[in-house]
Structures are given as structure tokens and as C-alpha cells.
Amino acid sequence: MPIIEVRDVNFKYEDTTEYVIEHLNLEIEQGSFVCILGHNGSGKSTLAKLLNVLYTPTSGNIVICGKNVLNEENWKIRKHAGMVFQNPDNQLIATMVREDVAFGLENIGTPHDEMESIIDSSLVNVGMLEFGDRAPHLLSGGQKQRVAIAGILAMLPEVIIFDESTSMLDPQGRKEILNVVKRINKEKNITIIWITHFMEEAVEADRVVVFQHGKVAMDGKPLEVFSNEEEVKSLGLDIPPMIALTNALNKEGISISTQILTVDDMVKEITNKYANNHK
Numbered sequence: 001m002p003i004i005e006v007r008d009v010n011f012k013y014e015d016t017t018e019y020v021i022e023h024l025n026l027e028i029e030q031g032s033f034v035c036i037l038g039h040n041g042s043g044k045s046t047l048a049k050l051l052n053v054l055y056t057p058t059s060g061n062i063v064i065c066g067k068n069v070l071n072e073e074n075w076k077i078r079k080h081a082g083m084v085f086q087n088p089d090n091q092l093i094a095t096m097v098r099e100d101v102a103f104g105l106e107n108i109g110t111p112h113d114e115m116e117s118i119i120d121s122s123l124v125n126v127g128m129l130e131f132g133d134r135a136p137h138l139l140s141g142g143q144k145q146r147v148a149i150a151g152i153l154a155m156l157p158e159v160i161i162f163d164e165s166t167s168m169l170d171p172q173g174r175k176e177i178l179n180v181v182k183r184i185n186k187e188k189n190i191t192i193i194w195i196t197h198f199m200e201e202a203v204e205a206d207r208v209v210v211f212q213h214g215k216v217a218m219d220g221k222p223l224e225v226f227s228n229e230e231e232v233k234s235l236g237l238d239i240p241p242m243i244a245l246t247n248a249l250n251k252e253g254i255s256i257s258t259q260i261l262t263v264d265d266m267v268k269e270i271t272n273k274y275a276n277n278h279k
């Protein structure tokens with residue numbers, strides 16, 4: 001059974017006439033890492049807000065972890081499916097990192113004697129244990145996002161939704177977050193919905209879903225989606241750097257495997273070819 005089912009959802013904001021999500025159907029498999037792409041205004045963030053029950057569908061419905069958003073209390077859904085937002089500064093409210101991680105636990109009534117060990121393990125999972133007594137506002141953007149993730153991990157979620165959560169970070173911070181998220185996806189089998197405009201992040205996902213006008217325009221494994229260069233470009237997106245490089249080299253007559261997604265893949269491919277040519 002899918003962990004998220006979006007069933008024929010239409011959505012428009014109050015006081016507007018236009019639907020920004022139209023007849024959307026989407027099923028997300030438990031444990032998968034799904035990347036949502038689409039040009040500005042295609043409805044990605046609106047989908048995230050619907051999944052986090054900040055809004056409810058105008059028609060149709062959404063079932064998350066077996067709970068229907070139309071008739072379940074918001075906090076019960078958010079406990080199972082937490083969200084990390086774009087701006088790290090808007091998510092941390094306490095004066096100490098540990099208090100921030102405790103915040104959600106207090107809201108769901110976790111007994112105080114259980115809290116300390118949950119906070120410890122959540123901070124360990126994001127590599128921030130030694131920052132527990134620091135003031136959140138003194139951390140880097142990447143560290144703040146890791147604390148925000150720890151706050152959600154503490155609630156033992158089944159799903160985490162990331163709405164452009166790396167877009168305000170420097171390249172180092174972006175890498176840190178993506179590595180933490182890939183690890184918790186694999187080790188804890190937590191389902192990841194990853195909204196981004198960075199194509200090099202999309203190649204790390206199991207599945208890429210491309211939005212246009214609030215509908216799914218493309219859906220498949222990263223290589224399946226990005227091999228269709230013309231269609232991806234027509235949807236206002238770039239081709240991930242290593243796939244663009246592969247295509248360009250092949251066009252120049254330098255034969256490179258079309259299975260390459262990442263810098264590591266490319267280094268392996270070129271190293272092998274180079275070694276074979278110099279035997």
C-alpha cells in the first residue's frame with residue numbers, strides 16, 4: 001500500500017478563481033525518495049502544504065499514513081509526516097538546540113523522562129549532538145536545517161517533506177543536508193518528498209515527478225525522465241550537469257555510458273576508459 005495517496009485533488013486558494021492543483025493523482029511508495037520538480041508557480045509548494053495539512057483540497061482527498069486529511073486532526077498527520085521548510089531561521093524558536101528538538105515532543109505529550117534520550121538520538125542522527133547546548137541563531141544555515149530535521153525525527157515520522165529546504169544554503173550546507181536525508185531514508189526507511197530546483201539533487205532520488213500547471217507532466221526514475229531532454233527543457237527545467245555532459249560528449253563522438261547521473265559515476269567511467277586505452 002502506498003504511504004501517500006493523492007486522489008483526484010483540485011485546489012484553489014481562497015479569493016482566487018484559478019485552480020493551482022488540477023485533477024492530481026499521485027501515489028508515493030513507502031521508503032522511497034521522491035523528488036518533485038517544476039518551474040516556478042507549477043504547484044510544488046502548494047502540494048507540500050496540502051501534504052502538511054496547512055490547506056485541505058477544494059475537492060478530492062489525500063490519505064497519508066492511512067489517515068485522510070479531510071477528517072483527521074492536523075497534528076496527528078503532522079506527527080507522521082513532518083515538513084522542513086525553506087528558511088532555516090523561521091523554524092527554530094528556542095534559545096537552545098535541545099529545547100528546539102524538544103518542542104514537538106512536548107506538543108505530542110511525550111513524558112519528560114523519555115525526552116532526553118529521544119533528543120540525544122535525534123541529534124546523533126543529524127550529526128549535531130555536540131551542538132545541543134548552543135544557541136540556534138549562532139549556527140550555520142546547514143546546521144540549523146539539521147536541527148530542524150532532528151526536531152522532526154524526534155517524533156518518529158514515516159514521511160518527511162522538504163520544501164526547497166536547501167535553497168538558502170551554501171553548497172557545503174546543501175551537501176550536508178542531502179547526505180543526512182539520504183542516510184535517514186536508507187537506514188530508517190523514512191519516505192522522503194524532496195522539492196527542489198537543483199537538478200544535481202534530483203539525480204539522487206529514486207523517482208522524479210515533474211509538475212506543470214498543478215499536474216504531473218513527467219514521472220519516472222531520474223535517468224528515464226532526464227533522457228527525454230527536449231521534454232524536460234520544454235517544462236522549463238535544465239538537464240542535470242552530468243547528463244548534459246554525457247549527451248554533449250556523445251554528440252562529439254566520444255562514447256560515454258548513458259547511465260551516468262553523478263560526478264562519481266562520471267569519474268569511474270572516464271577512469272575505466274582511460275585505463276583501457278593505456279593498457
Ligand code: ADP
Nearest residue numbers: 013016020038039040041042043044045046047
Ligand atoms: P511552486 O512551488 O511550484 O513555485 P506554488 O505552489 O508556490 O508553486 O504556486 C502555485 C500557484 O499558486 C502560483 O500561481 C502562485 O502564484 C499561486 N499561489 C501560491 N500561494 C498562493 C496564495 N497564498 N494565495 C494565492 N495564490 C497563491
